Amino acid sequence: MIAGRIIIIDSDERNNNLMKIILANRGYDVTISFNGKQGVDTFGINKFDIVYLAMNVRDMDPLYIIREFKKRDLDVVIIALIPVDNVHLIQEALSQGVYDYATKPPKPEEIYFTTKRAIIQRRYLLNNRFAIKSLDERNISLQKQNIMLAKRIGESTRNLTQLYDDLRETYMRTIKALAQAIDARDHYTHSHSENVTRYSDIIASEMNLDTQKREEITDACQLHDLGKIGVHDYILVKPGKLTPEEFEEVKLHALKGAQILEPLAFLEGVIRIVKQHHERYDGKGYPFGLKGEQIDLGARIMAVTDTYDAMTSARPYRTTPLSKKETIEEIKKGSGAQFDPEVVKVFLKVVDRF
Numbered sequence: 001m002i003a004g005r006i007i008i009i010d011s012d013e014r015n016n017n018l019m020k021i022i023l024a025n026r027g028y029d030v031t032i033s034f035n036g037k038q039g040v041d042t043f044g045i046n047k048f049d050i051v052y053l054a055m056n057v058r059d060m061d062p063l064y065i066i067r068e069f070k071k072r073d074l075d076v077v078i079i080a081l082i083p084v085d086n087v088h089l090i091q092e093a094l095s096q097g098v099y100d101y102a103t104k105p106p107k108p109e110e111i112y113f114t115t116k117r118a119i120i121q122r123r124y125l126l127n128n129r130f131a132i133k134s135l136d137e138r139n140i141s142l143q144k145q146n147i148m149l150a151k152r153i154g155e156s157t158r159n160l161t162q163l164y165d166d167l168r169e170t171y172m173r174t175i176k177a178l179a180q181a182i183d184a185r186d187h188y189t190h191s192h193s194e195n196v197t198r199y200s201d202i203i204a205s206e207m208n209l210d211t212q213k214r215e216e217i218t219d220a221c222q223l224h225d226l227g228k229i230g231v232h233d234y235i236l237v238k239p240g241k242l243t244p245e246e247f248e249e250v251k252l253h254a255l256k257g258a259q260i261l262e263p264l265a266f267l268e269g270v271i272r273i274v275k276q277h278h279e280r281y282d283g284k285g286y287p288f289g290l291k292g293e294q295i296d297l298g299a300r301i302m303a304v305t306d307t308y309d310a311m312t313s314a315r316p317y318r319t320t321p322l323s324k325k326e327t328i329e330e331i332k333k334g335s336g337a338q339f340d341p342e343v344v345k346v347f348l349k350v351v352d353r354f
C-alpha cells in the first residue's frame with residue numbers, strides 16, 4: 001500500500017534524488033518536477049497528498065505556485081524546502097498557507113518525521129472536508145424535510161380548521177333551527193327572535209361595536225328564548241294573568257337556555273347574554289339581579305329590543321299590540337330603571353329603521 005503521493009519541485013537534481021530515496025524507502029510514491037511550470041502542470045493532472053516545494057525555484061514565483069496548488073486542492077499539504085542560509089523565506093512561506101518547512105540539504109530523519117506529520121495533517125483535512133460535506137448534505141436534506149413537514153402541518157391545520165368551522169356551523173344551524181321551532185310553537189311569538197335579532201344589530205352597529213361582538217349579540221338574540229322549550233305549553237299560550245308559580249316557571253327559561261348551550265364552549269359570550277337577557281339595569285331583573293355594567297352590553301341591548309318586539313306584537317294576554325309611539329314612550333319611561341339609558345338613547349335614534 002502506498003503511504004502517500006508526494007511531488008517534489010526543485011531544480012536541484014542531487015537534492016531531488018536524495019529526497020526520492022529517503023521517501024521511496026518509506027513507501028511513498030514520489031514524483032519529481034525540475035521547475036515550477038512542470039510542477040504546476042503535473043499537479044493539474046495527478047492528485048498529490050504532499051508537495052515539497054523549493055522556495056528558490058527560478059522559473060516561477062513560489063508564492064504563485066502555492067496559490068495555484070491551493071486553488072486546485074484546498075487540502076493539499078505543502079512543505080517548503082529552504083536553503084539553510086535563507087531562513088527569512090520561512091516566515092513568508094508559512095504566511096502563504098505552507099504547512100511546514102524542511103531545510104536543504106535534506107536530513108533523512110527530519111524528512112521522515114516532517115512527511116509523517118504532513119500525512120497525518122492531510123488525512124485530518126480530508127476527513128474534515130468529508131465531514132463538512134456530509135453535514136452540508138444532511139442539512140440540505142433536513143431543510144427539505146422541514147419544508148415538507150411545515151407544508152403538511154399547514155395543510156392538516158387548514159383541514160382541521162375547516163372541519164372545526166364546519167362543525168361549529170352545523171351546531172349553530174341545528175340550535176337556531178331548534179330556537180325557530182320554539183318561536184313557531186306559539187304563533188304569538190312567531191318571528192319574535194328574528195325581529196329581536198334585527199333590531200339589536202341595528203343598535204349594535206350604531207354603537208360601532210366590532211364584528212365579533214355584533215355576531216355574538218345576533219347569535220344570542222336568535223337563541224335567547226331557547227329555554228322556553230322547558231316551559232309548559234299551557235303557560236306560554238295562557239290568555240289571562242300568570243299565577244306566581246307559573247311566572248316562576250317562565251323566569252327559568254333564561255337559565256335553561258344557557259344550560260342547553262353550555263356544552264358548546266365556543267359560545268361562551270353568547271351563553272352569557274342568553275343568561276342575562278332578563279336582567280334589569282336597576283338590578284330588579286332575573287335570574288341574578290345584576291346591575292348596570294355588570295350586565296353584558298349585549299343583554300342590555302336585548303332588554304330594549306326584546307321588550308319593544310313584545311309590546312308591538314300580539315300576545316296571549318294582550319291581543320291588540322301597542323302602537324309604535326306608545327311603545328317608544330314606555331321604553332323612554334324605563335330608561336335608567338329597566339333599561340340602560342345609553343342604549344335607550346341609541347334606540348331612539350334608530351327606531352325609525354325598525
Ligand SMILES: [Fe+2]
Binds near residue numbers: 225253
Ligand atoms: Fe326571554
Ligand SMILES: [Fe+2]
Binds near residue numbers: 192224225306
Ligand atoms: Fe324574548
